[in-house]
Amino acid sequence: MQEPTINALVSPEGSLEILSNHEVNRLKDRSEGGLYRLFRQCALAVLNTGVETDDCKTLMESHADFDVRLVPQPRGLKLELINAPAHAFVDGEMLRGIREHLFSVLRDIIYSHSIPQSAAGFRRDDPEDLTNLVFHVLRNARVLEAGRQPDLVVCWGGHSISQDEYQYSKEVGHQLGLRALSIITGCGPGAMKGPMKGATIAHAKQRVKNGRYIGITEPGIIGAEAPNPIVNELVIMPDIEKRLEAFIRCGHGVIVFPGGVGTAEEILYLLGILLHPDNADLPFPVVFTGKKENAEYFEMIDKFIRNALGDDAAKKYEIIIDDPARVAQTMKKGMKEVETFRRAMQDAYYFNWMLKIDPVFQLPFHPNHENMRALELHRDQPVHLIAANLRKAFSGIVAGNVKEDGIRQVQAKGPFEISGDPTLIQPLEAMLEQFVAQNRMKLPGSDTYLPSYRIVSGAA
Template identity: 65%
Template sequence: MESGVNAKITPERSLTLLSSKEVNRLKDKSEGGLYGLFRRCSLAVLNCGNESDDSKAILAAHAQFDIKVVQQPRGIKLEVSNAPVSAFVDDVMIKGIKEHLFAVLRDIVYANTVLKKSTNFNLERSEDITDFIFHILRNAEILIPGRTPDIVVCWGGHSISRFEYDYTKEVGHQLGLRDLNVCTGCGPGAMKGPMKGAAIAHAKQRIISGRYIGITEPGIIAAESPNPIVNELTIMPDIEKRLEAFVRVGHGIIVFPGGAGTAEEILYILGVLLHPANKDMPFPLIFTGSKRNESYFQMIDEFIAKTLGDAARQRYKIIIDEPRRVAEEIKAGIEEVRKYRRYHSDAYYFNWLLHIDPIFQKPFKPTHNNMRNLQLHRNQEDYLLASNLRCAFSGIVAGNVKAEGILAVEQNGPFEIRGEQEIIAPLEELLNAFVRENRMKLPGEKYVPSYRIVD
């Protein structure tokens, strides 16, 4: 490995001033301090382009990396030591990476020293969680009033083949030609492809205000470092707030092939839409891939049919190998969203009317005990089953790529997943297919399952 770079960086767009108390919390290496969180997220941003999805291995490979906040009378600077060489050109940090680095600082300071300390937020209450998310997004300038709905959330795997990546790029291109903007989880693969395609289309249409929004969280950011096309980055405190941010900011969702993380996202949005309070709300949701992915979406559709039933299947369309039609359908769906929001006097920039049950907002900690006790049975509402299935996939993602989850599996063995056979059998079938198709890790890496199915 090349020796790291030492540098001092001055902010340009985000957060030029910090209080002494905020600086001290960023320096604090104790459990209550923010140093560890800030260092991990900063390293992930600086490690852009270096392909590895093992958060624990990335942290170990850059054990000498350090970052400090330097407070000066005219503002702040960041001082990095042994930073990844790839983040610099001629010893000067790449501008986009620099913007992402200060976005990390902005969001960590705001969420952990402003919002969490405020008596206005009780994060045990559903409406306060939504308000908390709104404030983070507003502070990051993600929410822009006065714009008609135009944000398409794109979900899909970071570990995908070249032909799958090219298809995501073509769909993004068709979206961009229609003046639509893209929001993804900000990483590589199916998160980067739509942004790249949209960026080229925006250039063709002479659109200079194209938005490529990346929404991430501390547990996943190292495995999915922000790709260089992202021009609006925000870090939510956990995966549940990240998912809620997606569905409240976006006006429609496109899902490309992926693995456990994509399955988690699918189950989240279906669970939300299956709640009776959202029965009549328009929310365009399209699953799409190339002709070679047709069997993949048949498999996803069968899994949903066997577990959640036909009511869930009515909430999405599957479109195979037709990028133009995908863009046309999602644009038409977004027009219905615009009419609905206008009729109900809801904001275009944040979906306040969408009901999200507290079960989808409560952070799920993927411990062995919590994974073992998931309620995977028929005797519950469909949206509750979707929530429990979502948690199962969330735990598998943690065991695959998140440092904390990897360590837990190394120390105590695979997570155990158990439940009724009519739920567990299709779940195991889907997971086995993900393993066979190399959707659990980046290509070339041997996958050792982080889970085992228990009858």
């Protein structure tokens, strides 16, 4: 059955009200170098807020007749939406939260693409320039608040989780909210929505009027994980690497719930950075948590990390099972340590400038068959590079699972091939098999998972 659609003219909601002629022309440009296709894809994802899908390609194809056009006005700008999903409206008026997100998309796409062009000497391979780009996008989105003490907890976990796991993530969020902590997630469903939902109730109980529910995403993933309705600050980073850097630059601690390959990618990114010698004394609380039924899951994750990165990596996180209050207490204590350290070092509360990030974690990895086959998955390299290359392997699987370009590549050429040292590859394969068995690759109720990857035996 064809979903009902609406044609509408939408006024801005807060984020961006005026554009230059050059910006308008770029957004209208439907060529390869233009921004029209990118803006249309992200706008459509936002209009599907609350709809649970993890297939960006299917979302785009099911709304092939959707269009978005810029309409200049004497007082600014409006968007004309053609065949927009009707569930984004009530009585013909767009839901205010969705309207905010729609113009956040416009704001971030314009800004993140204008900085490299306008900034003198900007280099896409320079670590300092890339960190400055992350900073400027976050500042332009008004995510960075001067004077606010550390209180932002990053929550990572799967979009494809059970109802019990979702309820647990909500209970953790509730305990965080009772302690006046705010939430940053990838903005989607599942373990990204649960902590936000729990925190909203707790903030209401504690009369916290400035609670923050920040969603950070990127164009390749937003169609697979449309923003959940609780997000009140949405940011679209240019790519997955800048999204991950944004999480740990503006967040003050991380909680990891059970998840699949995307969560594994995030864990490896974080640990690879925290293992850098320059970050040895930098306080950054990390907790892995889940229900009693998830104890075995985290044993598997812990065993994989210790095998791949060594026991020192396991010292960077604490595993807390079935105790939401203790998780929140650990985070609250960690916030105090972060605050004390930042004050002593005269580093900003709102952006972790002191964190050392190796360029290997910043430069975009483009998943394709050639790059996936070329990954250096062996032990004859520093531990942070092992983490970086494993992160890329998971990133490629995510792309093949849910990103439009990755799905098309896998459909055209078959699964991505992954090979390397058996002592790394065999545990990787075993963990991936468990993700599939536990239905952590696709949303419950969807079709049987068809692997986007194939493990190829490597030399011992």
